Amino acid sequence: MAATSLEGLIAEHGGNPVDILRNSKIGMYVYPVVAPEFSNWRSEQNAWRDSAVLFDQSHHMDEVIVEGPQATEFLAYHGINAFGNFDLNRAKHYVPVTPAGHVIGDHIIFREREDKYILVGRAPTSNWLMFAASYGKWNVRLRYDPRSPSRPEGERVLREHYRFQIQGPEAGKIFEKMNGGPIPDIKFFHVDWINIGSKKVQALRHGMSGAPGLEIWGPYKDKDYIHSTIMQAARDAGVNLVQCGSRAYSTNTLESGWIPSPLPGIYTGDGMTKAFREWVGVDMYESAGAIGGSFVSDNIEDYYVNPFEIGYDFYIGWKKDDFVGKAALEKIKAEGPKRKKVTFEWNRDDVLKVIASSFEQGTPYKWIDFPQPNYASSSADMVCKEDGTMVGMSMFNGYSFNERCLLSLGVVSTDVQIGDVLTLKWGEPETTGKTSTEPHKQADIRVRVSPTPYSAEARTNYADSWRTRS
Amino acid sequence: MAATSLEGLIAEHGGNPVDILRNSKIGMYVYPVVAPEFSNWRSEQNAWRDSAVLFDQSHHMDEVIVEGPQATEFLAYHGINAFGNFDLNRAKHYVPVTPAGHVIGDHIIFREREDKYILVGRAPTSNWLMFAASYGKWNVRLRYDPRSPSRPEGERVLREHYRFQIQGPEAGKIFEKMNGGPIPDIKFFHVDWINIGSKKVQALRHGMSGAPGLEIWGPYKDKDYIHSTIMQAARDAGVNLVQCGSRAYSTNTLESGWIPSPLPGIYTGDGMTKAFREWVGVDMYESAGAIGGSFVSDNIEDYYVNPFEIGYDFYIGWKKDDFVGKAALEKIKAEGPKRKKVTFEWNRDDVLKVIASSFEQGTPYKWIDFPQPNYASSSADMVCKEDGTMVGMSMFNGYSFNERCLLSLGVVSTDVQIGDVLTLKWGEPETTGKTSTEPHKQADIRVRVSPTPYSAEARTNYADSWRTRS
Numbered sequence: 041m042a043a044t045s046l047e048g049l050i051a052e053h054g055g056n057p058v059d060i061l062r063n064s065k066i067g068m069y070v071y072p073v074v075a076p077e078f079s080n081w082r083s084e085q086n087a088w089r090d091s092a093v094l095f096d097q098s099h100h101m102d103e104v105i106v107e108g109p110q111a112t113e114f115l116a117y118h119g120i121n122a123f124g125n126f127d128l129n130r131a132k133h134y135v136p137v138t139p140a141g142h143v144i145g146d147h148i149i150f151r152e153r154e155d156k157y158i159l160v161g162r163a164p165t166s167n168w169l170m171f172a173a174s175y176g177k178w179n180v181r182l183r184y185d186p187r188s189p190s191r192p193e194g195e196r197v198l199r200e201h202y203r204f205q206i207q208g209p210e211a212g213k214i215f216e217k218m219n220g221g222p223i224p225d226i227k228f229f230h231v232d233w234i235n236i237g238s239k240k241v242q243a244l245r246h247g248m249s250g251a252p253g254l255e256i257w258g259p260y261k262d263k264d265y266i267h268s269t270i271m272q273a274a275r276d277a278g279v280n281l282v283q284c285g286s287r288a289y290s291t292n293t294l295e296s297g298w299i300p301s302p303l304p305g306i307y308t309g310d311g312m313t314k315a316f317r318e319w320v321g322v323d324m325y326e327s328a329g330a331i332g333g334s335f336v337s338d339n340i341e342d343y344y345v346n347p348f349e350i351g352y353d354f355y356i357g358w359k360k361d362d363f364v365g366k367a368a369l370e371k372i373k374a375e376g377p378k379r380k381k382v383t384f385e386w387n388r389d390d391v392l393k394v395i396a397s398s399f400e401q402g403t404p405y406k407w408i409d410f411p412q413p414n415y416a417s418s419s420a421d422m423v424c425k426e427d428g429t430m431v432g433m434s435m436f437n438g439y440s441f442n443e444r445c446l447l448s449l450g451v452v453s454t455d456v457q458i459g460d461v462l463t464l465k466w467g468e469p470e471t472t473g474k475t476s477t478e479p480h481k482q483a484d485i486r487v488r489v490s491p492t493p494y495s496a497e498a499r500t501n502y503a504d505s506w507r508t509r510s
Numbered sequence: 511m512a513a514t515s516l517e518g519l520i521a522e523h524g525g526n527p528v529d530i531l532r533n534s535k536i537g538m539y540v541y542p543v544v545a546p547e548f549s550n551w552r553s554e555q556n557a558w559r560d561s562a563v564l565f566d567q568s569h570h571m572d573e574v575i576v577e578g579p580q581a582t583e584f585l586a587y588h589g590i591n592a593f594g595n596f597d598l599n600r601a602k603h604y605v606p607v608t609p610a611g612h613v614i615g616d617h618i619i620f621r622e623r624e625d626k627y628i629l630v631g632r633a634p635t636s637n638w639l640m641f642a643a644s645y646g647k648w649n650v651r652l653r654y655d656p657r658s659p660s661r662p663e664g665e666r667v668l669r670e671h672y673r674f675q676i677q678g679p680e681a682g683k684i685f686e687k688m689n690g691g692p693i694p695d696i697k698f699f700h701v702d703w704i705n706i707g708s709k710k711v712q713a714l715r716h717g718m719s720g721a722p723g724l725e726i727w728g729p730y731k732d733k734d735y736i737h738s739t740i741m742q743a744a745r746d747a748g749v750n751l752v753q754c755g756s757r758a759y760s761t762n763t764l765e766s767g768w769i770p771s772p773l774p775g776i777y778t779g780d781g782m783t784k785a786f787r788e789w790v791g792v793d794m795y796e797s798a799g800a801i802g803g804s805f806v807s808d809n810i811e812d813y814y815v816n817p818f819e820i821g822y823d824f825y826i827g828w829k830k831d832d833f834v835g836k837a838a839l840e841k842i843k844a845e846g847p848k849r850k851k852v853t854f855e856w857n858r859d860d861v862l863k864v865i866a867s868s869f870e871q872g873t874p875y876k877w878i879d880f881p882q883p884n885y886a887s888s889s890a891d892m893v894c895k896e897d898g899t900m901v902g903m904s905m906f907n908g909y910s911f912n913e914r915c916l917l918s919l920g921v922v923s924t925d926v927q928i929g930d931v932l933t934l935k936w937g938e939p940e941t942t943g944k945t946s947t948e949p950h951k952q953a954d955i956r957v958r959v960s961p962t963p964y965s966a967e968a969r970t971n972y973a974d975s976w977r978t979r980s
Binding site: 067068070073074075076077078079080082083086096098099188190191192193194195196197198286388391392395396398399400401404407409410415441444445475476477478 | 537538540543544545546547548549550552553556566568569658660661662663664665666667668756858861862865866868869870871874877879880885911914915945946947948
């Protein structure tokens, strides 16, 4: 009988989940429904740097609503975050880990009422929470609104909520015009109400590159009204508000430094993690998703990260009596972190060498698609020292027209220094079952280790010499 | 009062339609609704060369149904094609021209009954025919089903018909499996009926790169059934049938040599053409579409082509008593054609120079988007001799992973020879109002003049040396 759970699927594959994920046929991880481009992806990227950009985030994220008498206890127990300061109308970057302390994923969590939270983000966190509610004994109610289909092909797509973000140096002028006067002074990651036309709308203060930004949401049926009102407010304010399509969208994180897609650390471990794998169906993200990249290990734990490694350790609510993973995180803390998050700045000449191979006969290097070269749900490319020792893993790639270079986010050994030049192995060593990649050979691309977020300081100090000379 | 017709719009712009179209804000001309990629655009391109590809053509074309006692006379009068041999269950490549002999556009036309035709293609031909029915006195009934919206953003999209094409060297095995036995021996551009599952479906014999291919269509409500049945037949036949997404789709014409987007020659001329411009609304293709490229002329007629120049002269039904444009075409024929259709093969090193500029500070060359660098409804790039004399116009661009090079289709003076090396001016000389392009500077890209269709002969004779050396 064919497997019906992730645990069964892994058993079918000789206990090697890497083999399953590296050969997944699910295709690209796409940002669905939203048009690929409204103007063009270069100008759309430029808008968040120089004017204002409108992100339509209504479709690419799961939403989970957690309500009930034990909503707070349930969420506090399954996330690493401190909850003591979690007032109403506040948001957090919520991170659950496994009992072994491996990151599962992350969501943005909004507290709407004493006993009601909305969580927004990728599937691994949604799935873990839905499982947790059935695994433990919790007096909570969960509602789940999954992300939109990747390829709706003309079918109608509906969500619970629309969700827009307006970001960029000119965004403030639009808010004021929209609100019919100055908007409340909302603190970072706090929520307040603003007017958009005739509607009162919830707004989260967000930020990208330090510029003012708001995320707003409401019932999906209001989407067209809100969208039209925003666009009109921008015209009235004389601001060039650029709508961002799906091609540019996912690259905004390269400049801000958030890694969207760590592999959830749920493929190993007993107890709760094993029970989760027995709960996860074979068509769900954890079973059907893909790993892409040059890093191949038979031990799937080599793909995991912990909160310290990707900069989430300051979220940890150490004062909480207990939460899933607390003991493991204490141990990791005591031992000291082994890796840290960085930005890799790709060498221009090596990138051009890769591109040039697609203008020659024979097997080319792996095509670098612009602006988003990722070809799996989770990317894992080897980053090595000159002697070939692997010292890091690149986890999310993209081209920035603002920076005029390819960047990627990932982790390196703590002894690697900002400014070090390492080598990223681009492309997979063998042909896999993935449909998202063409046959190719591997290339070495030099990368310079840079801070996260990739800052102006890094750029001025060495960027020009690095980019224009090899 | 704001203009309500194309004629009024041109008057508002001082009689210069080029100015209107080069500053259009309509954005890219996209292939809507269909997902950008199903696997990846390289493998999708490769499928039509090496295995089999499934094109979903349900959304990007207008459909016009022409019925009634005078359907044949009406269509024969407004197209250049011979109609004497237009039997039932046959298709033609239908081309209308203006009274001055300029190409308006083209459709594929199917004869379904003695008094019923279905036409499929871009808007200029649809609009011209709908106008013609109201301009003359014709006993015909027209029904119009416009192409799907470019950016439906999750709204439901419906058409009259689904339309699929299956092409490639392995396609025949799928047809046989689908039909439950050998399919009828359908001649090129003839139509017959085949079985797909429990349904009888009309099939047009089509071809690309000489491989067998069929185009099938039927009521839109059957789309999912037909799609699933085709995919299952491919699996049963052991054929790797690759679904083609919107990014790869438009590049298939580079290898086969059809120019999809000549500018309709309707912006000048009196009589019927002027009446057409008074009929065309300001939101229609002819008013709202865009011209993109380095060729800028105040005389919009410089963007037109005639049927001789793009290889349609052998369609002309000279024996017909009369048809719109006949006298003008006779004159052009007597004078001898001045231009001919060719493929331009872009120089690899010059292309890489353009790409490299997007890894440097300052204003880059115009980004070449892959695989489809077009940024307007109609492209017009100057192609010049070494001394700067313009000798050709490049009209449709794209990268072919099969050929490992950028190609474009266009016209050159008849004295230009296959193998000549010319220079394509890439990018626009000034910033226009178009949203589809980022600020850029112009580049010179050497191009080698090659036959159309871009054939194996051309490749073997000189391609390798040209591509890998400058």
